[in-house]
Amino acid sequence: MIEILDLHKSFGQHTVLKGINVKLEHGKVLVIIGPSGSGKTTLLRCFNLLEVPDRGTIELGGMKLSFTDAKEISQHNVVALRKKTGMVFQSYNLFPHMTTLGNVMEGQITVQKRSKEDARKRAMELLEKVGLADKSDSYPHQLSGGQQQRVAIARAMAVEPEVLLFDEPTSALDPELVGEVLKVMKQLAAEGMTMVIVTHEMAFAADVADKIILMEDGLILEEGTPEEVLKHPKSTRARQFLNRLS
Numbered sequence: 001m002i003e004i005l006d007l008h009k010s011f012g013q014h015t016v017l018k019g020i021n022v023k024l025e026h027g028k029v030l031v032i033i034g035p036s037g038s039g040k041t042t043l044l045r046c047f048n049l050l051e052v053p054d055r056g057t058i059e060l061g062g063m064k065l066s067f068t069d070a071k072e073i074s075q076h077n078v079v080a081l082r083k084k085t086g087m088v089f090q091s092y093n094l095f096p097h098m099t100t101l102g103n104v105m106e107g108q109i110t111v112q113k114r115s116k117e118d119a120r121k122r123a124m125e126l127l128e129k130v131g132l133a134d135k136s137d138s139y140p141h142q143l144s145g146g147q148q149q150r151v152a153i154a155r156a157m158a159v160e161p162e163v164l165l166f167d168e169p170t171s172a173l174d175p176e177l178v179g180e181v182l183k184v185m186k187q188l189a190a191e192g193m194t195m196v197i198v199t200h201e202m203a204f205a206a207d208v209a210d211k212i213i214l215m216e217d218g219l220i221l222e223e224g225t226p227e228e229v230l231k232h233p234k235s236t237r238a239r240q241f242l243n244r245l246s
């Protein structure tokens with residue numbers, strides 16, 4: 001369902017992705033781990049073209065885009081691919097001047113052209129799902145970080161993406177608020193949502209991932225099930241990284 005082949009990305013002279021290959025089936029969860037600066041976020045942002053790769057191909061939800069150094073990617077294709085994804089950022093990025101309900105309705109109205117009535121109905125269902133139906137009239141600044149992140153997840157789900165992308169969704173949260181966000185993510189995984197998650201939460205990764213990739217210096221160092229990557233890594237470098245965490 002998602003296939004990434006030979007993906008390269010540089011910022012100026014600095015090559016950040018050096019030939020990444022990833023395959024993920026529909027309904028599965030991929031977790032990306034690795035040291036800071038290894039290219040995890042850049043790879044995730046390539047999935048929805050927040051970063052445009054220099055080279056390689058991305059196939060997602062029936063669309064296949066090829067990138068070459070010479071060719072500009074059309075804006076039409078960028079928009080089309082982006083519509084197939086929902087993104088949850090580290091810092092929530094809710095619209096501060098809109099209520100919780102407004103935040104979850106917005107994309108449905110502007111991107112999907114749903115009626116206000118339909119958008120409101122779906123938004124309320126999603127707020128119910130993330131346990132925040134009673135906060136529908138609150139503004140972001142009236143919510144805790146964990147609640148804001150749960151609204152951000154509802155907002156990302158609202159446009160019915162084929163895949164949800166999470167960029168370190170709990171790293172800005174106070175420790176006591178991490179659990180409520182991970183619980184919602186776990187519930188989505190159990191319901192068969194396809195997800196790609198960059199995280200440092202290893203216990204969560206072990207629990208929820210169908211597949212883990214461990215990146216280092218723009219390359220995939222290890223790839224496999226949580227058992228394979230976290231318990232029986234093949235390379236010394238991966239063992240060193242995992243030992244540092246424990």
Ligand code: ADP
Pocket residue numbers: 011014016034035036037038039040041042043
């Ligand atoms: P990770 O998520 O593994 O910490 P990133 O993908 O954020 O790694 O970053 C990988 C490297 O790319 C880092 O050295 C970072 O400084 C660099 N980088 C990321 N985004 C940009 C950008 N927009 N411009 C220049 N360098 C960037």
